[in-house]
Amino acid sequence: MLDKMTGQPTITADRFVLRPLRKSDTGPIGMYAADERIARGTRSIPHPLPPGTTDAFIARAQDPDRTEDVWAIDGTNANLSEVVGIASLERMDRNQSEVFFWVAPHFWGTGVASEAVQALIDANPHNADTLFAEVFQDSPGSARVLTNCGFVYLGDAEAYSVARKSTVPTWTYTLKLKR
Numbered sequence: 001m002l003d004k005m006t007g008q009p010t011i012t013a014d015r016f017v018l019r020p021l022r023k024s025d026t027g028p029i030g031m032y033a034a035d036e037r038i039a040r041g042t043r044s045i046p047h048p049l050p051p052g053t054t055d056a057f058i059a060r061a062q063d064p065d066r067t068e069d070v071w072a073i074d075g076t077n078a079n080l081s082e083v084v085g086i087a088s089l090e091r092m093d094r095n096q097s098e099v100f101f102w103v104a105p106h107f108w109g110t111g112v113a114s115e116a117v118q119a120l121i122d123a124n125p126h127n128a129d130t131l132f133a134e135v136f137q138d139s140p141g142s143a144r145v146l147t148n149c150g151f152v153y154l155g156d157a158e159a160y161s162v163a164r165k166s167t168v169p170t171w172t173y174t175l176k177l178k179r
Contacts, residue, residue: 019072032104040161042163085112114145
């Protein structure tokens with residue numbers, strides 16, 4: 001059965017492609033999202049992961065009326081897993097977008113996250129003037145991903161984490177794409 005087309009581009013990076021999610025991604029995304037280390041690094045992934053959460057996530061990513069474009073980081077061209085993580089851009093007002101990402105723990109420290117974020121920057125599929133991103137302050141590796149890609153520190157804030165069931169201090173970053 002063909003997956004629903006989402007109208008978002010496939011973006012090529014050196015070691016992988018960023019491609020729209022498809023139904024067949026349910027297994028690997030669910031496996032990684034069920035890992036507490038992944039869930040605690042995001043605002044929205046619950047832990048433990050309830051049944052149907054991954055299916056609902058993929059359905060939202062394929063909805064033609066979505067405000068967030070979500071890509072699988074697909075490493076099959078480099079003999080890696082079909083899904084090694086997720087990268088997304090959420091549309092904001094004033095021609096801005098917010099970047100979100102996570103990669104499977106097996107790929108932490110390999111540069112995959114930095115390469116995925118840089119691929120989104122280079123492609124700029126939302127034609128955004130400015131990108132924003134935030135990371136939890138207890139995730140310095142995620143902060144390095146952003147600074148490696150040219151983001152600059154904007155300030156401290158906080159965000160609710162569903163997995164942690166609490167508000168967590170964050171660092172906010174910005175990147176001007178157009179002057």
